[in-house]
Amino acid sequence: MTSMLLAIAAMLAGTWIGAPTVTPLLVGALMGLMVRENPARRAALAGMLSWAAILLFATFRGDATGALAGTLGGAMGAPSWAIVVVTLLYPTILAASAAWLSHLVARRLIPSVGGRPARGITPT
Amino acid sequence: MRNTLLTVAAILGLALAWPGVRGLGPVPPLGRLLDPVNGAWGAARVDLPGDIEGRIPNLTAPVDVRYDRRGVPHIFATTEADAIRALGYVVARERLFQLDAQTHAASGRLTEWAGSIAIEADREMRRLGLPASAEELERSLNTNSRQRAIVDAYADGVNAWIDHLRPRDWPIEYGLLGSRPERWSPVNTMHLFARMGWTLAFGGSTERTRVEVAALVGDSAATALFPPHTAIVEPIQPNGQSTSRFDFTKLPPPGTPNGAAKTVATLLPRQAGDDDVRRSFASNNWAVAPQRSAGGNALLAGDPHLDMSLPSLWYEVHLVVPGVMDVYGVTIPGAPAIIIGFTRDVAWSFTNTGADVLDLYAETVDDPGSPRRYQVDGEWKDLRVRIETYRGKRGEAVAVDTLRFTHRGPMSRSRDGRWLSMRWTVLQPELSQTVFLDAARAKTAREFLDSMAVGFGAPAQNMIVADRQGTIAIRSTGHFPIRPAWTVGSAIQDGSRSVNDWEGYWPLDRYPQSFNPPQGFLASANQEPLDPKENMYLGVDTDFEPWRAMRINRLLRSDSAVTPETMRLWQTDPGSERAAAFVPWFINAARIARARGHTSAPLDSAAAWLEAWDRRYVPDDEHAVLFEAAMRQLVARTWDELVAGSGRRVATPSSALLLGLMRDSTSPWWDDRRTTDVAEDRDAILSASLVAAHDSLVRRYGGRGDGGWRWGKVGATRIMHLLGIDAFSELGIAVQGGPGTLNPSSVTGHGPSWRMVVELGDSIRAWGTYPGGQSGNPVSPRYKDRLPLWREGRLDTLFAPRDTASLHSTARLRLIPPKSP
Numbered sequence: 001m002t003s004m005l006l007a008i009a010a011m012l013a014g015t016w017i018g019a020p021t022v023t024p025l026l027v028g029a030l031m032g033l034m035v036r037e038n039p040a041r042r043a044a045l046a047g048m049l050s051w052a053a054i055l056l057f058a059t060f061r062g063d064a065t066g067a068l069a070g071t072l073g074g075a076m077g078a079p080s081w082a083i084v085v086v087t088l089l090y091p092t093i094l095a096a097s098a099a100w101l102s103h104l105v106a107r108r109l110i111p112s113v114g115g116r117p118a119r120g121i122t123p124t
Numbered sequence: 125m126r127n128t129l130l131t132v133a134a135i136l137g138l139a140l141a142w143p144g145v146r147g148l149g150p151v152p153p154l155g156r157l158l159d160p161v162n163g164a165w166g167a168a169r170v171d172l173p174g175d176i177e178g179r180i181p182n183l184t185a186p187v188d189v190r191y192d193r194r195g196v197p198h199i200f201a202t203t204e205a206d207a208i209r210a211l212g213y214v215v216a217r218e219r220l221f222q223l224d225a226q227t228h229a230a231s232g233r234l235t236e237w238a239g240s241i242a243i244e245a246d247r248e249m250r251r252l253g254l255p256a257s258a259e260e261l262e263r264s265l266n267t268n269s270r271q272r273a274i275v276d277a278y279a280d281g282v283n284a285w286i287d288h289l290r291p292r293d294w295p296i297e298y299g300l301l302g303s304r305p306e307r308w309s310p311v312n313t314m315h316l317f318a319r320m321g322w323t324l325a326f327g328g329s330t331e332r333t334r335v336e337v338a339a340l341v342g343d344s345a346a347t348a349l350f351p352p353h354t355a356i357v358e359p360i361q362p363n364g365q366s367t368s369r370f371d372f373t374k375l376p377p378p379g380t381p382n383g384a385a386k387t388v389a390t391l392l393p394r395q396a397g398d399d400d401v402r403r404s405f406a407s408n409n410w411a412v413a414p415q416r417s418a419g420g421n422a423l424l425a426g427d428p429h430l431d432m433s434l435p436s437l438w439y440e441v442h443l444v445v446p447g448v449m450d451v452y453g454v455t456i457p458g459a460p461a462i463i464i465g466f467t468r469d470v471a472w473s474f475t476n477t478g479a480d481v482l483d484l485y486a487e488t489v490d491d492p493g494s495p496r497r498y499q500v501d502g503e504w505k506d507l508r509v510r511i512e513t514y515r516g517k518r519g520e521a522v523a524v525d526t527l528r529f530t531h532r533g534p535m536s537r538s539r540d541g542r543w544l545s546m547r548w549t550v551l552q553p554e555l556s557q558t559v560f561l562d563a564a565r566a567k568t569a570r571e572f573l574d575s576m577a578v579g580f581g582a583p584a585q586n587m588i589v590a591d592r593q594g595t596i597a598i599r600s601t602g603h604f605p606i607r608p609a610w611t612v613g614s615a616i617q618d619g620s621r622s623v624n625d626w627e628g629y630w631p632l633d634r635y636p637q638s639f640n641p642p643q644g645f646l647a648s649a650n651q652e653p654l655d656p657k658e659n660m661y662l663g664v665d666t667d668f669e670p671w672r673a674m675r676i677n678r679l680l681r682s683d684s685a686v687t688p689e690t691m692r693l694w695q696t697d698p699g700s701e702r703a704a705a706f707v708p709w710f711i712n713a714a715r716i717a718r719a720r721g722h723t724s725a726p727l728d729s730a731a732a733w734l735e736a737w738d739r740r741y742v743p744d745d746e747h748a749v750l751f752e753a754a755m756r757q758l759v760a761r762t763w764d765e766l767v768a769g770s771g772r773r774v775a776t777p778s779s780a781l782l783l784g785l786m787r788d789s790t791s792p793w794w795d796d797r798r799t800t801d802v803a804e805d806r807d808a809i810l811s812a813s814l815v816a817a818h819d820s821l822v823r824r825y826g827g828r829g830d831g832g833w834r835w836g837k838v839g840a841t842r843i844m845h846l847l848g849i850d851a852f853s854e855l856g857i858a859v860q861g862g863p864g865t866l867n868p869s870s871v872t873g874h875g876p877s878w879r880m881v882v883e884l885g886d887s888i889r890a891w892g893t894y895p896g897g898q899s900g901n902p903v904s905p906r907y908k909d910r911l912p913l914w915r916e917g918r919l920d921t922l923f924a925p926r927d928t929a930s931l932h933s934t935a936r937l938r939l940i941p942p943k944s945p
Binding site: 040058094 | 130131133134135136137138140141144145153154155156158159160161162163164165167168169170171291296300849850851852902903904
């Protein structure tokens with residue numbers, strides 16, 4: 001739980017300072033190295049939750065996020081919900097991929113890294 | 125196996141980082157676009173903050189900006205330069221992307237956003253010498269001059285806004301383009317005016333039209349089809365007539381093609397779009413003297429018709445500098461002034477004069493392959509050379525051109541190695557950057573026009589003005605070339621002889637103008653400014669049609685107690701002089717066909733449908749569409765001689781000339797060349813056009829009465845976003861008006877870009893609106909909040925408070941000088 005909260009906080013901070021691509025990669029990679037169970041899932045969740053929190057905050061602040069999603073969707077020939085989904089998928093995919101690969105590499109090089117593999121998604 | 129698949133997926137997911145940071149082809153960097161803090165989502169912050177503060181370098185004293193409920197900023201400053209700094213700031217705050225987009229388009233730098241796909245648009249700007257001219261004008265400004273101070277002040281304001289922006293504050297378009305705002309340079313203001321000159325005064329086709337038509341039907345016919353004067357006389361400068369005069373002359377038959385002309389035609393610049401679209405670039409303005417107004421005050425109305433866009437070309441603003449100026453109206457983002465508007469004493473508006481202010485010269489050069497010199501009066505002169513580099517999205521060079529200039533202007537080359545140079549008033553750097561500010565200090569109509577005449581060279585405008593003393597006046601202002609007596613403005617001149625050069629510009633007293641005419645009103649709608657009997661060449665007949673001028677003059681003559689409300693209603697008057705002129709000919713042709721025994725059920729039906737029309741273009745009407753289709757058929761069948769081998773009609777004579785041809789029922793021009801066994805006359809062509817139009821409409825829209833023929837649907841206009849993105853645009857806008865009416869709707873999106881009515885009594889009362897909104901943010905509720913009002917022809921009351929105390933503001937912006945270091 002702590003690692004998740006830290007990851008979300010790091011994602012928020014990195015995105016806030018203008019590194020929307022690098023931050024999910026870095027945080028994901030770190031989680032791959034440091035989190036023992038399901039690092040990819042957790043990184044994905046952290047990425048998605050952090051950006052969702054920002055969008056929710058903006059909406060509660062009064063920003064026209066719904067209207068913007070509709071307008072952007074119109075510009076791209078997609079429904080408004082698709083814009084929200086694509087937005088949330090972006091850090092999700094980056095963070096999960098980075099976590100998965102870093103965990104995989106680390107396990108190969110240093111078998112003690114990552115602890116006991118989680119069944120199903122963690123490399124063995 | 126599953127792990128392998130997941131690993132491959134992870135690698136692919138990681139690869140997303142590349143388009144995330146760099147973009148991929150036309151796709152902008154995804155990270156920057158989707159970033160919920162600093163990306164496109166930032167555009168969701170749409171409201172003007174209630175009370176904020178901003179700092180502008182070089183500001184000499186605080187400036188108070190109050191926004192009213194319509195989002196109009198009222199700028200209260202203590203100096204003129206500070207007011208302009210604030211103007212730059214508030215315009216950038218709402219229209220930053222528009223400022224940038226205009227500059228990129230005007231300076232031929234669209235490739236930096238769009239890549240090589242935009243190269244031809246950029247080339248046109250640069251080859252015409254527009255960016256070079258703007259840069260030259262900027263360099264010519266004296267460091268200590270007021271003009272320099274004003275353009276610099278505007279840049280101070282724009283850049284103060286840009287400099288404090290974080291990426292999250294950038295307009296949404298930057299995210300879509302993968303670009304970022306560019307700091308504002310004073311030269312951008314000159315680029316804007318050069319671009320306006322191109323829009324309004326690019327008469328490049330005059331010479332080309334004559335030559336292309338001569339290549340098909342001979343010189344004599346070409347001259348007759350594109351005469352220097354209009355056949356329907358309703359001049360801007362009143363000629364004492366109480367009705368329109370028709371000076372129709374018999375057209376000579378098509379002659380022997382001029383073979384030499386065909387080669388020359390490839391040399392000449394062509395105007396964008398077809399003739400009908402070009403002619404829809406038009407405007408109206410009129411003024412009524414106190415003796416013809418219900419309230420005993422002078423009245424003024426204006427609606428410039430331009431390429432409508434979202435955000436709008438115009439931005440509404442009020443500038444107050446106590447004791448110096450108090451001016452309300454619309455500015456064009458990038459212009460350090462209010463272009464159309466009113467003060468406490470005068471009100472004004474413009475229409476385009478459409479004069480021929482561009483001439484071409486065939487040059488003699490030393491080396492046709494790569495000339496360095498050109499010959500004038502037997503002497504060789506060096507060409508001025510300018511290298512133009514077009515850059516792509518990442519700064520890479522995508523093309524390089526060498527431009528050459530004679531003393532006349534830019535020179536271009538044909539495929540056969542011939543070179544033509546161009547002289548054009550728009551390229552002469554003689555526009556004062558303070559001319560609008562100077563004019564806004566005028567107390568009378570004459571002072572206003574005299575002030576404009578000093579500093580306004582191009583594009584020539586019909587400037588109408590009224591003042592509180594009851595004076596109404598109009599003057600076509602701009603530089604009109606004095607050509608040698610033996611030259612014709614629509615023909616290519618021999619560039620090797622200096623005697624063929626312009627001898628100067630018309631003096632002020634020759635300008636078309638009128639002050640307080642006995643008729644008690646003045647009007648311009650892009651018609652020929654002077655009665656042809658004056659025998660002064662201003663341009664050819666084809667640039668604009670006379671129908672709107674006829675209509676507004678008819679309305680003005682019929683009402684001796686005009687009110688502001690009447691003026692407002694006239695701006696969207698659906699009546700059509702064009703339809704009134706042509707419809708009877710169609711109906712008569714159907715009657716003649718019946719008498720000849722050539723009638724048919726479709727012809728009778730179509731003629732009856734047209735006859736039932738009240739000739740008003742209202743959205744629910746289902747007859748106008750038939751008339752418009754019949755006119756298109758008529759034009760195509762009549763001017764089939766002007767179709768080149770490519771299948772394209774090279775030019776279209778004016779509809780005024782077509783109306784004159786109606787009087788000659790057996791003219792050879794009526795004959796349809798496609799039918800070799802019969803020589804058609806006027807009535808056969810009119811009947812055939814009507815039937816063909818009816819059939820085509822049934823095929824396309826279904827039967828009459830099914831709703832498909834409604835003018836509001838077929839004649840709907842659209843207003844596109846600057847990037848052409850449908851979602852940011854407004855499509856299918858049903859308006860009252862059609863071709864040739866005072867509110868000429870156009871499916872291509874040209875139309876009344878600003879409407880204003882002003883009554884100049886003891887105090888000024890004004891009303892206005894434009895199709896769009898103050899905000900440039902497509903998500904903002906103020907992006908196009910004025911569209912419903914504009915579509916319905918209604919106007920908002922324009923409130924110009926004398927001080928901050930008399931304004932109930934919805935937001936306040938305090939601009940202050942920067943902190944001392």
